[in-house]
Amino acid sequence: MTTKNLLLELFVEELPPKALKKLGDAFAGVLFEQLKAQGLTSEASVLTAYASPRRLAAHITRVAAQADDKAVSQKLMPVAVGLDASGNATPALLKKLQALGADASAVAGLKRAVDGKAEALFYDSLVSGASLETGLQKALLDSIAKLPIPKVMTYQLADGWSDVKFVRPAHGLVALHGADVVAVSALGLQAGNSTRGHRFEALLDPIVLAHADSYAKALETDGAVIASFAERRAEIERQLNAAALRIGGGVRVIEDEALLDEVSGLVERPHVLVCAFEKEFLGVPQECLILTMKANQKYFPLLDAAGKLTHQFLVVSNINPKDPSAVTGGNERVVRPRLADAKFFFDQDRKKTLASRVAALDKVVYHNKLGTLGQRMQRVASIAAAIGLQLGGTELAAQAALAAQLAKTDLVTDMVGEFPELQGTMGRYYALNDGLDSAIADAIEDHYKPRFAGDELPRNQVGLALALADKLETLTGMFGIGNLPTGDKDPFALRRHALGVVRMLAESQLDLPLSVLLADAAASFEGLDSAATPKLSEFIYDRLASSLREQGYSAQEAEAVLALKPERLGDVAKRLAAVRVFAALAEAPALAAANKRIGNILKKTEGVDAHVSSLLLTEPAEIALHARMRELLPQADAQFDAGDYAASLQTLAALREPVDAFFDGVMVNAEEVDVRLNRLGLLACLHAAMNRVADLSRLAS
Numbered sequence: 001m002t003t004k005n006l007l008l009e010l011f012v013e014e015l016p017p018k019a020l021k022k023l024g025d026a027f028a029g030v031l032f033e034q035l036k037a038q039g040l041t042s043e044a045s046v047l048t049a050y051a052s053p054r055r056l057a058a059h060i061t062r063v064a065a066q067a068d069d070k071a072v073s074q075k076l077m078p079v080a081v082g083l084d085a086s087g088n089a090t091p092a093l094l095k096k097l098q099a100l101g102a103d104a105s106a107v108a109g110l111k112r113a114v115d116g117k118a119e120a121l122f123y124d125s126l127v128s129g130a131s132l133e134t135g136l137q138k139a140l141l142d143s144i145a146k147l148p149i150p151k152v153m154t155y156q157l158a159d160g161w162s163d164v165k166f167v168r169p170a171h172g173l174v175a176l177h178g179a180d181v182v183a184v185s186a187l188g189l190q191a192g193n194s195t196r197g198h199r200f201e202a203l204l205d206p207i208v209l210a211h212a213d214s215y216a217k218a219l220e221t222d223g224a225v226i227a228s229f230a231e232r233r234a235e236i237e238r239q240l241n242a243a244a245l246r247i248g249g250g251v252r253v254i255e256d257e258a259l260l261d262e263v264s265g266l267v268e269r270p271h272v273l274v275c276a277f278e279k280e281f282l283g284v285p286q287e288c289l290i291l292t293m294k295a296n297q298k299y300f301p302l303l304d305a306a307g308k309l310t311h312q313f314l315v316v317s318n319i320n321p322k323d324p325s326a327v328t329g330g331n332e333r334v335v336r337p338r339l340a341d342a343k344f345f346f347d348q349d350r351k352k353t354l355a356s357r358v359a360a361l362d363k364v365v366y367h368n369k370l371g372t373l374g375q376r377m378q379r380v381a382s383i384a385a386a387i388g389l390q391l392g393g394t395e396l397a398a399q400a401a402l403a404a405q406l407a408k409t410d411l412v413t414d415m416v417g418e419f420p421e422l423q424g425t426m427g428r429y430y431a432l433n434d435g436l437d438s439a440i441a442d443a444i445e446d447h448y449k450p451r452f453a454g455d456e457l458p459r460n461q462v463g464l465a466l467a468l469a470d471k472l473e474t475l476t477g478m479f480g481i482g483n484l485p486t487g488d489k490d491p492f493a494l495r496r497h498a499l500g501v502v503r504m505l506a507e508s509q510l511d512l513p514l515s516v517l518l519a520d521a522a523a524s525f526e527g528l529d530s531a532a533t534p535k536l537s538e539f540i541y542d543r544l545a546s547s548l549r550e551q552g553y554s555a556q557e558a559e560a561v562l563a564l565k566p567e568r569l570g571d572v573a574k575r576l577a578a579v580r581v582f583a584a585l586a587e588a589p590a591l592a593a594a595n596k597r598i599g600n601i602l603k604k605t606e607g608v609d610a611h612v613s614s615l616l617l618t619e620p621a622e623i624a625l626h627a628r629m630r631e632l633l634p635q636a637d638a639q640f641d642a643g644d645y646a647a648s649l650q651t652l653a654a655l656r657e658p659v660d661a662f663f664d665g666v667m668v669n670a671e672e673v674d675v676r677l678n679r680l681g682l683l684a685c686l687h688a689a690m691n692r693v694a695d696l697s698r699l700a701s
Contacts, residue, residue, distance in 0.1 A: 002064070002065065003042070003061075003063055003064050003065075004065070004177050004178030004180075004212070005059065005060065005061045005062070005177075005178060005212045006058075006059070006060045006061075006063040006132075006176070006177050006182075007057065007059050007060075007174060007175070007176045007212035007213075008031060008140065008174065008175050008176075009050070009055055009056070009057035009058075009174040009195055010027070010055065010056045010057070010144075010170055010172075010173055010186070011054060011055050011170065011174070011195055011196060012054060012055065012056070012167070012168045012170045012171065013168040013169050013170075013171070014053045014054060014168065015051075015053055015054070015056075015167060015168055016150055016151075016167070016265070017053065017262045017264075018258075018261070018262050018265065019148070019149075019265075020051050020052075020053065020229065020264070020265030021051060021261055021264075021265065023051060023056060023147055023148065023149070023167070024051025024056055025051075026143075026146065027049070027051075027056040027057075027058065027147060028047055028048075028050075028056075028057070029047070029049070030142055030143040031058050031060075031140065031142075031143040032058065032060055034135075034139030034143065035063065035136065038129075038130045038138070038139070039064075039067035039068060039070070039129055039130065040063055040064050040067050040130065040132060040135045040136075041060060041063055041064070042064075044061070044062055045060055045063065046060070046061045046062075047060050048060075049228075049229075050215075050227040050228055050229070051227075051228075051229040051265075052225055052229070053265060053266060053268055054196075054268065055195070055227065057174075057215065057227065059212065059213075059215060059216075063132065063177065064132065065131070065132045065177065066130075066131050066132065067129030067130045067131075068129045069128050072124070073111070073124050074100070074122065074123050074125070075115060075120055075121075076093065076096050076097075076120070076121040076123055077092065077093065077120065077121060078118045078119065078120050078121075079120060080119075082110075082121045083121075089104060089107045093121070097123070100125070102123065106123065111123075111124065132182060133182055137184045137185070140175075140186050141186060144166070147167065149167040150167070151167070152165045152166065153166060153167065153168060155169045157188040162188060164187050166187055170186075170187040170189060171189075171196075172189065172192075173190065173191045173192070174192060174193060174194070174209060175191035176193055176209060176211065176212040178211060178212055179211045179212075193209050193210075194206040194207060194208045194209065195207050195209065195219070195223070196223070197219060197222060197223020197268075198223055201224035201269065201319060201320065202223045202224050203221075203222045203223070203224070204222040207219065207222050215227065216228065224268070224269050225268040225269055226269055226270075229264055229265075232264050232269075232270065233260060233261065233264040236260065236263060236264055236270045236272070236316055237260060239270060239271070239272035240272055240300055240314055240316075241253060243272050243274055246274075247274065247312060249305070250304060251303070251304055251310060252303055252305075253300050253301075253303075253314065254294075254301045256294060256300075259294050259298065259300070262298065263298055263316045266298065266316070267316055267318040268318060269318065269320070270318070271317045272314050272315070272316055272317070273314070273315045273324050273328050273331075274312060274313075274314060274328070275299070275312065275313055275315050275328045275331050275335075276311050276312045276332065277311055277313070277335055277336060277339055278311070278336070279311045280343075281342075281343055282311060283343070284339070285346065285425070285429050286308065286309035287425050287426075288342045288345075288346065288415065288422060288426075289309055289339060289342060291419055291421060292335075292338045292339065292342055292419070293335060293338075295419075296338055297331070297334065297335055297338070298316070299314065299315055299331070300313060300314040300315075300316070301313050313335075315328070341418070342415070342418075342419075345413075345414040345415040345418060346415060349413040349414055349430060350430065350433050353430075353434045354406045354409040354410070354427065354430050354431055354434055355409075355434070357409040357413070358374070358405060358406070360409075361373040361377060361411075361412065362374035362375070364411070364412070367481075369481045370477045376408075376473065377404060377407065377408055378524075379473050379477075379524040379525065380407070380466070380469045380470050380473045381400075381401045381404035381405050381469075382523075383469035383473055383520055383521050383524050384397075384400035384401055384403070384404040384465050384466050384469035384470075385397040385400055385401040385404075386520040387464075387465040387468055387512065387517070387520070388400035388401070388461075388462070390516075391510065392461055396462065396465065399437070399439060399443075399462045400443070400465035400466055402440060403440045403443040403444055403447070403462055403463075403466045404466050404469060404470075406427070406431065406436075406440070406444060407427065407443075407444050407447050407470070408427075409427065409430075410422075410423055410424070410426045410430060411423055413426060413430070423448070424444060424445045424446070424448045425445055427441075427444040427445060428441045428445035429441075431444050439460050439461075439462045440462060442459055442460055442462070442463055443458065443460065443462040443463035443465075443466045443467075444466075445463075446458035446459055446460075446463035446466075446467060447463060447466040447467045447470050448470075449463075449467055450499075450500050450503055450504075453499075457503065457504055457507060457508060458504070464504055464508055464510065467500070467504060468501060468505075468512075468517070469521075471498075471500050472501060472520075473521060473524065474497050475494055475521075475539075475540075476521040476522055476524075476528070476532065476533070477525065478492050478494055479494075479532040479533075479535055479536045479539070480522075480525060480529050480532045482529070482532075484535075484539075494539070495543060498539055498540045498543040499543045501517075502543055502544045502547060502569060503547075505568075505569040506544075506569045506570050506572060506573065508570070509570040510568075510570060511568060511570070513567035514537065514540065514568075515537070515567060516567075518536060518537060537565075541562055541565060544562065544569065545558050548562075548572075553576055556698055556699055557579050557580065558576070559695075559698045560696065560698035561576055561579060561693075561694045561695075563694070563695035564691065564695055571645075574643065574645050574646075575645055575694055577645075577646060578645035578646040578649050578693050579649070579693070579694050579699070581649065581650065582646070582649040582653065582693075582696070582699075585650070587653040587656035588653070588699065589699075589700070589701070590656050590659075590660060591653065591656050591659065591690070592696045592697060592698075593700045594656075594659045594663065595687065595691070595695075595696040595697045596700040597663070598683045599687060599697050601668060601683060602680070602683060602684060602687060605680055608681060608683075608684045609677070609681055610681055610684035610685045610688055611681045611685075612678060612681050612682045612685060613678055613681075616674055617682075618675070619666045620665070621658070621665035622666050622679060624658050624661065624662075625655075625658040625661070625686075628654070628655060628658045629655065629658075629682075629686060629689070632651055632652065632654055632655060633685075633689050635651050636648045636649075636652050636689060639651060640692050640693065645693045648692070648693060649693055652690055659686070666679065668680065668683065
């Protein structure tokens with residue numbers, strides 16, 4: 001079949017910049033898949049997506065004008081229903097054939113084939129391939145319907161009566177197959193071959209496209225538009241780095257992929273300009289200035305070689321003026337009041353200490369069942385003090401409690417009221433301003449960490465104690481009132497809090513038993529549901545299991561270790577490493593199977609005492625096993641107690657032969673009660689020794 005390249009463009013008013021890349025990829029992706037499903041493209045067809053603030057487009061190579069015809073075999077009905085006893089067609093069969101455009105003459109050509117338990121009739125036909133006009137119309141409507149639109153607008157068409165729902169009003173539609181216009185329509189628009197370029201800098205308006213392949217070049221040359229999102233983003237990044245290089249002195253652009261994406265969705269042809277603000281504003285914490293420039297103005301702040309904010313910043317303009325000073329001056333005038341507001345908030349906030357703001361937390365409702373934010377922080381302080389006492393004694397406990405009392409006070413400052421993203425960060429600055437120890441100031445900033453996967457942990461022991469206490473209080477309180485995550489709904493981010501607890505305990509190697517932590521957290525609440533703590537414990541272990549699988553551990557390995565509910569999560573990595581070493585041993589499969597067998601035997605017998613009397617050992621195999629256990633178990637236990645879990649399991653691997661011999665030559669359920677109990681006691685001793693590192697039975701296939 002002959003093919004040509006296809007171009008489809010939807011020209012609209014300015015699209016949401018944060019969603020532009022996703023909209024462009026979705027529009028082109030669905031269009032391509034729909035054409036492929038209809039047989040209008042080939043395996044060699046290539047899709048190129050375009051997305052600018054005012055257009056969504058797709059270029060697809062090797063698109064056919066007409067899809068090939070397809071042979072289709074369609075099941076009609078069971079033979080018993082379609083044919084009577086004489087083999088003639090029933091009315092039901094004739095009606096079905098009529099619906100397919102066939103008549104009684106087709107009955108002789110029907111095929112029979114077994115379908116399930118019965119024989120069925122099948123009708124073979126040749127279905128005409130879709131035309132490009134029909135196929136593209138369907139694909140276009142599907143791609144519009146499936147766009148991940150953040151918010152739909154309703155607007156009237158030119159006739160004044162009809163209205164359309166779309167992300168933004170659409171004003172043009174281009175559909176070219178080679179040089180030919182494809183007659184499709186959407187959103188009240190008929191396809192043509194002309195589009196429009198830059199609002200102010202286009203050389204031609206409209207731009208008539210001679211061919212589908214001339215789209216990107218014509219827009220860039222005649223329309224002053226870089227249609228490709230990726231190319232426009234790369235050009236912005238190139239210009240930003242070039243501008244920083246021209247300034248010199250080791251200045252670099254602050255890294256922010258989300259901001260780069262958003263600005264790429266705001267401009268059609270970027271031009272980077274250098275602006276500056278008064279140096280006096282640099283006395284304000286740089287996080288405040290950076291946030292207001294990025295979030296409010298979409299500017300790119302510049303950092304010096306030491307990572308400190310400079311008074312210069314970069315603006316990505318959508319026009320290239322002859323006199324750049326008009327643009328730079330305007331942007332400098334716009335940013336100045338915002339920076340002045342930040343300076344005012346900072347100056348005003350420092351007039352009051354954080355300690356003087358503690359009482360204000362009693363006026364902030366945290367949760368209607370859990371009291372005020374002030375009450376919550378009293379609980380956090382109690383938990384933090386208990387953790388600090390375990391980690392470093394009374395001094396650390398006192399520091400952790402003080403940091404907890406002040407941790408949320410920046411929420412009632414003017415700066416955080418204006419910029420909520422700065423909570424914790426401003427608390428640190430204000431704590432240092434109040435003359436507090438840097439360890440406490442750092443803890444106030446760090447107690448929100450880790451905030452997301454891969455985020456860094458608190459930088460000191462005070463911060464770890466406070467961050468753990470803050471997350472444990474949230475988890476305990478929410479579980480206590482039955483406010484649990486369901487499905488993908490987790491409004492209080494309890495999964496993230498639990499994973500944060502896991503990471504801090506594991507990665508910081510904290511010698512804190514989980515059950516003790518949960519008990520301390522529960523003790524800070526009054527009237528807590530007693531069933532909440534076990535549920536919370538299971539929830540945390542579930543989060544740990546998910547985390548281990550994401551790190552590449554198998555479900556078997558994770559289950560083997562977590563089945564024992566290890567109290568110190570810092571040990572989990574070592575246990576997993578030991579399990580991997582053990583699983584690679586030749587003895588591992590047999591010992592895992594034996595361990596599973598022993599576990600099943602012991603489950604059926606309650607109250608077995610893990611004790612062995614050598615006087616009751618009569619069979620050579622049980623005597624040999626007992627002797628080998630007496631030789632190896634003390635060594636394995638010593639290695640376990642020293643934290644060398646891999647060596648402990650390797651020592652136990654030497655029990656394979658006597659264990660196999662025991663099960664081959666000894667009947668555990670002997671008729672004599674004392675002999676039977678003694679053998680069960682021997683197995684109980686063995687089971688306890690083998691499962692100190694992990695439940696080895698979980699490794700059995």
